[in-house]
Amino acid sequence: MTAVPAPPQERLPDGYAVRLAPGTRRREDGAALLGGSPLRLLRLAPRARDLLAGDRLTVTGPATAALAARLLDTGVAVPEPAGPAPGPDDVTVVVPVRDRAAGVARLLGALRADPATAGVRVLVVDDGSADPAALAAAASGIGVEVLRHDRSRGPAAARNTGLRAATTAAVAFLDSDCVPEPGWLEVLLPHLADPRLAVVAPRVTALPAARAGWVTAYETAVSALDMGPSPAPVVPLTGLSYVPSAALLARRAALGDGFDAGMRVAEDVDLVWRLAGAGWRVRYDPAARVAHDHPTSTAAWLWRRALYGTGAAPLAARHGSAVAPVVVSPWSAAALALAAGGGRPGRVLAAGTLAVATARLAARLAGPGRPAPHGLAAALVLRGTVAAARTLARAATRHHWPLTAAAAVVSRRARRAAAAVAVADAVLAWWPHRADVGPVRFAAARRLEDLAYGAGLWAGALRAGDPRALLPARPPPGGPAR
Template sequence: MSAQLPDGFTVRLSRRTEVREGGAVLVGGWPTRVLRLNPGVVAHVRDREVTVADAASRALVERLMAAGVAEPVAASLPEGSLAEVTVVVPVHERAAMLDRLLGSLPAGLGGVVVVDDASADPSALREVAARHGADLVRLDVNVGSGAARNAGLARVITRYVAFVDSDVVIEAGCLETLLRHFADPEVAMVAPRVIGLERARPNWITRYENARSSLDLGGEPATVRPRSPVAWVSSTCLVARVDALGDGFDARMRVGEDVDLVWRLADAGRRVRYEPAATVLHEHRTRVRPWLGRKFFYGTGAAPLGERHPSDIAPAVLAPWGALALAALFAQRRWSVPVIAATGAVVAVRIARRLTHVREPWPLATRLTGQGLVAALAQGVALLVRHWWPAAVAGALVSRRARRALAVAAVVDVAWEYVRLRPALDPLRFGLARRLDDLAYGAGVWWSALRARSPRALLPAIVRGGLNGRASRSS
């Protein structure tokens, strides 16, 4: 008999999941689904939670997690043992940071392996590792973080491994919380939330990063999968089953190796979770040049990922009707608004006709269509100011409409993010940081595409069913 979810395993409906008709209908997930629960299982949903107690509730929990409408409640899951975890730390120089990290690790771990990736002064790292009782692996040639992690993974004999970067601090209870998720036998990897390490004198860069870090994926738990709101997690801190990792990270990749591993696990049918109840503190860069250099570096991972995962790297995922609405909006013609309205009306009708399992399909279909239009607009704005900005700027030099579209997108993006995040930074400096962030990342994406001689990482994916009233029943 295959392993299954244990009794007591509890999931909570996601914040964006809507409950209708007294709990009989759930609307949420990615892509959007409209689920009608069979009468026999409706009673299992109590205060937006479902707890495994029998075969019916177990099947319901599996269905809700697969649909993306519910996520596990970490506190409800059984505890794991830190003695079954080995921490692997890849490091190049950074002796002081390593000392701080090792001092933050909890007691009772199964082991700690520090991999010195060909530092110029190995004695400093050797002294720090010895003082904290960590094993040290010395590499004579710099191979990059992914290959260094693999060298540490080869030394692991425990059931789980925690990959932790040297520039972080592990907060109390973090690893213990992440371990709980392995009560689900299908979970291969779990990642915590990455937030900024507080500084005595933060500057405008650190204030921006504390609000809008590339590594901070927000406060909502999620299943990590390609083409979803949480499509990746970083290797800043990851806990994984050793037997699920195979050969580990792709040693040929110096950037994006963490995303590649996550997507390979997802392709293999394993679950990867993001758990914001567990947190690590990351020391953000504070000077402009290193900060922008890191953003550019992240962008250069796009083309290598596109080679390995051509169906998942698209910078935007749009339904055909969403792409049509965006094209009409960017055209800025008299017919643009009528075309968008007509497109929305047709889509709403099509969705309503599929919602035969809902008592009042028209209001729901209208709302889903409106949400789809907003999502398409948000992706269009991101394309203009982030992934496509070199082409958008070139177009703006010769076209008034292109200038208008780019200017409006840049302002709308900053205004939306400022209102959403409420950063401890004035709007002007936040806007400047936001634009610099996107310019650096987008430049990295274009550089990688040019080097690879492939536009794959720049092309949006047009997929049917990007927004739908997908009907489904759960037994």
């Protein structure tokens, strides 16, 4: 596994600020914060409570820096970065490409049209193109250099070639099918004021298609590259566990040898998880946007989804349970299994299981001199159980659909349950995007996407002889934090 260096021990600089994230709630008269992913109750010491008098905290010294870092790392706050950071003249853009000259020309045009990136150095890494002259012509211009691999070595190796050639403090990786929107780099660069931040990623949106295909509306609405509208830390086994390498801004010193060139897929996930494991911070900021030329051919789109699925096996070999397709607590799993398969006695036992889980959680949440908050605990247990039900239902139609199909062949009850789950999953996922794509097309595309991804997942696990990419995991430690 490619190593990354340890982060420096420097604190956040003065002027750096954090604000409570949307969804974070104050409890116990402001002495505790409920939020983050996984959801946790963060209790504030009296001094910390005094420092965080409102919803925003500005770093003015070691004490506020330590509190701001704690709020960021638990996910209950989002940054408003300020302080010393590289400028655009200290950024190198690396573009890995193979046989996509028109895309490179379009990308370079977008960079030169944006005043903030008009003068950045650009390294185009030709990963064994069949027509290198055409790519060199498309990449001609002041400040653009073409580095060539005589044979294709994969996107990870191409990015590493650009990384080694860069001499600036920051490196921006942009795929050749991307078009950054004006101002994207100005939004991302201030994040590097955090000395422990290794990578920050923009939101990857859909580039308007010149010729729309059957899948275009669905892919525009729910692309696998689009991490959504909310800023967040990127941490394994949480609500945002990775960011795609289609567009990244990185601190060059944090990357070490860079991407694992032995991985032809999921190398971006691997890099993020190695950085997180070494203690670096990785963030996602959707205020910066980069458009991506999504596939319009249904066959190409399904092939890409299957390819993504094959990446789980090498990730499991490197990172174990971090790649688990299902993350669910034993309490929720037991309650759902009892309710689903035990008839009336099972439902009674399920209720009892949740009651015990509620009592245990209430005892953990009880503050000094305060009664156990059974109402809050019950709400959190119910919320977690509903989320677990959705996670398991999703896995039944996506990650583990071969098992679902096998059960449906031999059991009428399983067929009915699978059909109900598939319909419910499609409706719930479609509803937020109902203005952008019709329900029938959305449902059909979602089922096809899940079939392709699941097929790739199982093929990769079988080829590797390693089932860990198919196995569930427990959530990371959450609950009360101090």
